[in-house]
Amino acid sequence: MSHHIVEAADLHYAYPDGTVGLRGVSFHISHGESVALVGENGAGKSTLLLHLNGYLSASRGTLRIGDYLLTPKNLNAVRRSVGMVFQNPDDQLFMPTVFDDVAFGPLNLGLEKQEVLRAVTQALETVGVAHLTKRPPYKLSQGEKRSVAIATVLAMSPDILVMDEPTSSLDPRSRRRLIELLKTFQHTKIIATHDLDMALDVCERTVVLHCGQVTADGKTKEILQNEELLRASSLERPLAMQRCPACSTPKKPVV
Amino acid sequence: MNNIGKNSFDIGYLDTLAAGDSSLHHLDPRAKLITTCAFIITVVSFDKYALAVLIPFFIYPVALISIGGLPAEYLLKKAFLVCPFAVLVGIFNPLVDREIIFHIGAIGIPGGWVSFLSILLRFVLTVTAALILVSLTGFNRVCEALLQLGVPKAFVVQLLFFYRYIFVLTDEAERMVRARSLRAFNASAMGLRNFISLAGHLLLRTLDRAERIYRAMCCRGFDGHIRIIRSSKIRCQEVVFASAWLFVFVLLRFFNVSLKIGDVIMGLFQ
Amino acid sequence: MxxxxxxxxxxxxxxxxxxxAGLIAYSAKKVSIEADDRxxxxxxxxxxxxxxxxxxxxxxxxxxSSGHLGGGMILAILLGPYAAFLVMASVxxxxxxxxxxxxxxxxGCNIFNLGFFSCFVAYPLIYRRVVGQKSTQGRILVGAVISAIVGLQLGALSVVLETVFSGISELPFHTFVLLMQPIHLAIGIVEGLVTAAVVxxxxxxxSEIVRASRNAVPIGKVSMKKVLVGLFAAAVIAGGTLSWFASSNPDGLEWAIFRTTGKEELETPHNLHVALAKVQEKTAFLPDYSIKKSEDEKTPGADAKAPWPAVDPGTSVSGLVGGSLTLFMVVLMGVGLRRRKGQS
Structure with missing residues (x-):
């Protein structure tokens, strides 16, 4: 199944005002992998994510999503296979009700009414918020909003899930629920995050970005133990890997 | 809670009411919209000295509030809170029009007072009718009705977007105002300079947000058209609801119920 | 206001x-033709x-004293007139x-007063002319202030005319104008300054946002004229039908027509009155309000109130008694309905 892969080769991008976003990013993500994308603010995570759905196009380098090379001609096919969950669910949930929002994508794909209904119900059930169907988005809690935002993407049955800070502004329980949910997904996942504990829980692989470049790419557990690398990238060891402050013995890694 | 917070709370509250479960809530929004408009037109179609004839029209808001289980005090309070302009303009009537038009016992009642009261009465009737429409239907479903009644889609879609983001933006504005007032110890209202920079920043953020939303829409296949699935049918209930009320309005418009009842009562005393 | x-x-x-409604339909069409997805x-x-x-x-x-933003001009500048009108209507x-x-x-009045004048008069005729192709801070300031003032003056005048034509309020035209226009001059200046500063x-x-909206909206002169003519015709027809159908007190309207045209009674309204009087006699609605009154008032110089026709006091009192009783019954019914609902 080659269509779940993501392959970037030497991506460069500079914003119109001259700010450089990416300077030669390359990686290969194969089918079913879960990859955390970490790095300090302004490292280029969001810029990279916006390339993955063709919203920005690289000034140099190529990006292959599944069977398609990302070109304007293939844009729709690529957007169909990449489901993107944005950082702020308020930007993603723009329709009057949860149902309308989740149905927005499938309707744009041109599905029949019955299929749309099925897709919506299934997506909402998967994330466990089927009871919210008729509610307007502004009446949801932060955790519910996030779940619905994920459902809007799942309803289009993408091959690859791309998420920007999925655990930000969630309370601990909602965060835990989300992590468990993410673990159940079979999709290829690319998750940009500052939540390194979540990265440790969900992603076996981590790519570190620093100033628009990949500075490390490997097993999450190994990368998050590399103090030097973490310090250079303005990151810090996840709590699960730190010494317990109460008894000062190393806690057992969670994985 | 400051002004902004209160206002968006109000909107949210009316929407909560709209999530109620009475038979009126379940009616198709078109029936309610049309009936409301008919009600308002009938009420304002009376001449300016109409007073007694307007009173029977209270049957409409009262019946809807009761059957729909709406909080009457809240709606009335809301209606009274917002009538300064009507009062401002109406208050000149008693000053200008001092002609006595009828007597109660020895007291002559000037036309100006009658027309002023009539303005207030109309105000309460029409305003509560509009509030009842929203609290029985919800804004989104009113928009649905507009779309089905042929209002251009481009307009309705942006109305829905607008409504969706009222909550987000008033929240954002409230946070900014709060942040300012916590640091401005003496000034309750802000100066022009402060306001301009606050509004400017809010506007910039808004433009950024619009861009992010557009991005999110593109990711889900947006091609310039918004598609919405709706399955609503005009059933027997809707027809009965609308036509019964229209009949009542016509009856009350051309048949002075108050006067007839009054005549009977007066007849009893004579 | x-x-x-x-x-x-x-x-x-x-x-x-x-x-x-015509303007909304027209603007919606224009906006969909522009097809700017963003x-x-x-x-x-x-x-x-x-x-x-x-x-x-x-x-x-x-x-x-304190004030707040109106926003019509800001919208017009950022979105162009058509989209701005739709947004103003939504608000x-x-x-x-x-x-x-x-x-x-x-x-309908409010959307027209606050939307039409700023979006379709002040913005294209003043702001665009003043600012032209090269935006500078000074031009934005001058353009925004003048167009905000003009927009609000026209809007305020429109409020006055609508009130006077309706004839519900007794406020005389000149008093109302003298009240509204100066207040709105002050409001307009502040609105203009704020608009200019925010823009x-x-x-x-x-800079690209302000520029983009300016390029996106060519105002077709011909089509606009057509629309205005169409609107005018529709408004006249609607007004004629509605006033015949619904207005039981057309003297406010006539008084204003008389004032503005300076002519004697128009032909049609007179016939209208006859027809109306017949309807009134037949249905006997508002028997305490004789149609003769409006006949009396139609004499030129009707400013000074013509003497009121004699009203049978008994009728009015019984109206009042009946009204109170009706109100009582209505409230009783409401309480009853609620009770029953509570039990079920």
Missing amino acids: HMADALISPAVGGVMWTAT KVPLMGVLGAFIFAAQMINFTIPATG LIVQALFFADGGLLAL TFVWKAR
Whole structure:
């Protein structure tokens, strides 16, 4: 199944005002992998994510999503296979009700009414918020909003899930629920995050970005133990890997 | 809670009411919209000295509030809170029009007072009718009705977007105002300079947000058209609801119920 | 300044709704032809911005009183006239429905007063001319202030005319004008200054936004004229039909027509009166309000009130008694309904 892969080769991008976003990013993500994308603010995570759905196009380098090379001609096919969950669910949930929002994508794909209904119900059930169907988005809690935002993407049955800070502004329980949910997904996942504990829980692989470049790419557990690398990238060891402050013995890694 | 917070709370509250479960809530929004408009037109179609004839029209808001289980005090309070302009303009009537038009016992009642009261009465009737429409239907479903009644889609879609983001933006504005007032110890209202920079920043953020939303829409296949699935049918209930009320309005418009009842009562005393 | 349902006659409300509905339909068509996908979310979110910004009060310098933003000009500058008109209409619709600002019948008036003049008069005829192709801070300032003043003056005048034509309020035309126009001159200056400052603020940070909207909206002169003619015709027809159909007190309207045209009674209204009088006699609605009164008042110089026709006091008193009783019964019915509902 080659269509779940993501392959970037030497991506460069500079914003119109001259700010450089990416300077030669390359990686290969194969089918079913879960990859955390970490790095300090302004490292280029969001810029990279916006390339993955063709919203920005690289000034140099190529990006292959599944069977398609990302070109304007293939844009729709690529957007169909990449489901993107944005950082702020308020930007993603723009329709009057949860149902309308989740149905927005499938309707744009041109599905029949019955299929749309099925897709919506299934997506909402998967994330466990089927009871919210008729509610307007502004009446949801932060955790519910996030779940619905994920459902809007799942309803289009993408091959690859791309998420920007999925655990930000969630309370601990909602965060835990989300992590468990993410673990159940079979999709290829690319998750940009500052939540390194979540990265440790969900992603076996981590790519570190620093100033628009990949500075490390490997097993999450190994990368998050590399103090030097973490310090250079303005990151810090996840709590699960730190010494317990109460008894000062190393806690057992969670994985 | 400051002004902004209160206002968006109000909107949210009316929407909560709209999530109620009475038979009126379940009616198709078109029936309610049309009936409301008919009600308002009938009420304002009376001449300016109409007073007694307007009173029977209270049957409409009262019946809807009761059957729909709406909080009457809240709606009335809301209606009274917002009538300064009507009062401002109406208050000149008693000053200008001092002609006595009828007597109660020895007291002559000037036309100006009658027309002023009539303005207030109309105000309460029409305003509560509009509030009842929203609290029985919800804004989104009113928009649905507009779309089905042929209002251009481009307009309705942006109305829905607008409504969706009222909550987000008033929240954002409230946070900014709060942040300012916590640091401005003496000034309750802000100066022009402060306001301009606050509004400017809010506007910039808004433009950024619009861009992010557009991005999110593109990711889900947006091609310039918004598609919405709706399955609503005009059933027997809707027809009965609308036509019964229209009949009542016509009856009350051309048949002075108050006067007839009054005549009977007066007849009893004579 | 919002018009209220209570102050307008159905004829005026209907005419203004016709005009407004026509403008909404036309603008919606224009916006869909422009087919700028980005505008779909942008319009909604900017509407929410105006809505939120209107709630923030600021003190007006040198007066100590407080004011708030109107926003019509800001929208026109950022979105172009058509999209801006739709957004302004949305803001007013939500205010009418949720805050009961004005009401549904007066909504047509309000959208017209606050949207039409700034979007379709002040913006294309003044702001665009003044600012031209090269935006500078000074030009934005001059353009915004003048067009805000003009827009608000016209809007205020429109409020006055609508009120007078409706004839519900007794406020004489000249008093009302003298009351409204100066207040709105002050409001217009402040609105213009704020508009200019906010637009300049955005223009400095994101010049491309202000530029894009300017290029996107060519105003077709011919089509606009057609639309105006069409609107006028529709409004006249609607006004005629509605006033015949609904207005039982047309003297306010006639008085104003007499004032503005300086002519004797128009032909049609007279026939209307006869017809109306017949209807009135037959149905006997408002028997205490004789149609003769309006005949009397139609004599030139009717400013000084003609003597009132004798009203049978008994009738009015019984109206009052009956009214109170009806109110009592209605309330009783409400309570009863609620009880029953509570039990079921």
